[in-house]
Amino acid sequence: MLFPTTDFAIFFCLVFLGHWWLNHNPRVWKPFMIAASYVFYGWWNWRYVFLLAAVSLITQVAAIAVDRQHHAKRRTLALALGVAATIAPLLYFKYYGFFTVNVTNAATSFGLHVAPPLIQVVLPVGVSFYTFMAIAYVVDIYRGDFEIASWVDLFLYLSFFPHLVAGPIVRPNELIPQLVVRRDPRQIDVAGAMWLILGGLFKKVVIANYLAGAIVDPVFGDPARHSSPEVVIGIVAYAVQIYCDFSGYTDIAIGVAKLLGFRFPQNFDRPYSARSVQEFWRRWHMTLSRWLRDYLYIPLGGNRKGSARTYLNLMITMLLGGLWHGAAWHFVVWGGLHGAYLAVGHWKDGKREAGQLAEPPDTPLVHWMQRLATFTLVCIAWTLFRADSVATAVALLARTLTAWRLPSPLVTTPVLLAISAGLVTQFLPHRPAERLKAALSRLRPVPLGITVAGVLFLITTLGPRGVAPFIYFQF
Template sequence: MLFPTATFAIFFLIVLPLSWLTMPWPHRWRPFIIAASYVFYSWWDWRFVLLLAGCTLWNQVLAVRIWRTTVQSRRRALLALALAGDLGLLGYFKYYDFFVSSGDNLASYAGLDLPLSLKSIVLPVGISFFTFMAISYVVDAYRGDFEPTTLEKFAVYLSFFPHLVAGPIVRPAELIPQISTPRDPRRVDTSRAFYLIATGLFKKVVIANYLASSIVDQVFATPGQHSSLEILIAVYAYAVQIYADFSGYTDIAIGIALLLGFQFPQNFDSPYAAVSVQDFWRRWHMTLSRWLRDYVYIPLGGNRRGRVLTYRNLMLTMLIGGLWHGAAWTFIVWGGLHGSAMVWERWRGERRGTAERHETTWTRWRARFLTFQFVCFAWIFFRADSFGAAWDMITGLFTRWGEPSPLVTSGVLLAIAVGIGSQYLPARIPRVVMARFSRLPVLGQATVLGLALMVTSVMGPEGVAPFIYFQF
């Protein structure tokens, strides 16, 4: 069930009032919202609801056992069992064919013939997101950071439909306390919710879909048939497309959660205004970045065990982050590029004796420009279907200048400029817009919102493509 569709609109118009009607009675609200979330998830394939329910029961039982067990060796064994189940689930559905095909290729180079076969397993939508949230729950229980809650509350936490299929990745301490206390409808920030939903829809339906259909899909499908200028603009267009697509989804998700009375963490903060790759990851998919830091980088040792191991931990963390995004070597290379850049930035800062400071306007804008170029170059491997396609894109950037470029239109350039330029707007502008919107009477708010949705519908292409991050 996609957010920007009539089906979801009908679903939400039913769920929203019933959620608020049952909210004063948590023993009624929690089963209702679990059922609604399972209906939402089952819209793709009802069988995966059983997978979600099994994951919920598995992690709840083991988290409670971990919390109640005092013998450290048993606690570690229970944690290992929980992680083995979660990672095994993710590994089977998402990585089985990848590992089998990679192993088969490696064996063929060695002259071996392994009896392995591909299964073409259907990837359950959102499995990477709810698996990581489940891991957070059991690891936080192991660390003593969060006491496991009831099965019913945990089921709401894991299946809550606004974040279920593409995040943001919400920690137990961020959401479960909200689930435990009935929300107050008088404290709902509707102006912010409507602003996020409207802007999220515009980013997805207008900017992301337009760039995908106008240039990105065509150039990445057959890079050898396009000029260097078209390839260059397609790379920039994809950078804007994936930002508009994913940040648009999370804006809508955060807005929908707000209307239901719940606060989600921010997931994007103008990532293309970053002054370094490390700064980019503080701004891009922020909930995943923090998850990787707290559950991968720090457990590996972080920066506590010397320079070389710090570099290793940075690289491993980013390689895992790349593999999380997709079961292909191109994603691993993408993660490796970011890991290499972060290692180099850290080495350069240590060599200078202090972290680099961008003290002038010129040095800051130069850092932004170089960071953006690097991020866009890395996106080539993220988007390309294979190394061959990525190499065709890279070589095409240098070998076909001067050829006709019919896909580089004023509309494409304008969409790219809007997507990047919007990230340099002062932070106070959205606050001012929301404040003025909140002062309008109810009829005025409804009129403005209706006009915004109508403009989005008119400007967007026919039909709505799935969100990019649904495949992860």
């Protein structure tokens, strides 16, 4: 069930009414919300609900097993077995085909005949996201950062439909405590929720969907048919598309959760205004960045074991982060490239701290040069992310240099305006937006409803026909 659809609008209206009607009775409200979330998830394929229930069951059993162990070695063993069991469904559904194909190819290159059974497995929507949330729960129990939740709370934590299919990745301490308090409908920030939902719809429907059809899909589909300007603009357009698509989805998710009385963590903070790749990852998909830091990078040793080990830990973290996004080598290379960016940035920071490298001048011109350099590096990496193979990505990057004299019919004024709209939002001051939200919050229900209806009409008018799936659904 996609957010910007009539199906979801009807579903949410029914859930919204049931949620606030049953809010005073947790024993009824929690099963109702679990059932609603399972309906939401099963809308794509009803078989998926059994996988979600199985992961929830495994997670709670693993957490209880860890919590009952008081001997350090047994506790660690229970954690390892629990995490392995929790992640096993993800490994099977997402990586089995990738593993078998590469094992077969590697064996063939050595003259060996290895033919593991090749099974066509459909990747369930959202499995990567709720698996990471499940792992966070088990690890937090192991660390003593969180106590065992009830079975009902754990099932609702993993299945809660606003975050279920594409995040944000919500930690146990960010959501489970909210499940045990009674929400006051008078305290709901309706204007703030509608701001997020309408803004997310605009970014997704008007900007992301338009850029995908107008230039991104044609350019990445057949680079050889397009000029250098089209390829360059196509790559930049994809950077804007994926930002507007993914941040649009999470804005809608956070807004929907707000209408139900829940607070989700922020997931994007103007990432293309970053002046370094390190800063970019503090602003892009922030809940994933923090997850990788707290549950992978720091347990590997972080930066506590010398520079060489730090670079290795950064590379391992980003390689696995790339593989999390997709079972294909171009995602792995994308992650490795970002790992290299981060290692170089860490090396430069170390040199500056030691006084061996001068600090760049603290001037607006230098800041903008740093932003441009960072955006360029990120766009080069996005080419690997969007292309269907490493070879296609290399061909695209080579095409940016070799076909400047060809016509560029895809570089149109609407395309440039859509790109500009996506990028300008990264640099607008916060105050005008806050004033607009404050004005929206002062509207009475009827004027607020008219305003929302007007914005929805504008979105449907400006956006292309049809509803394209969100990019991160495939992850």
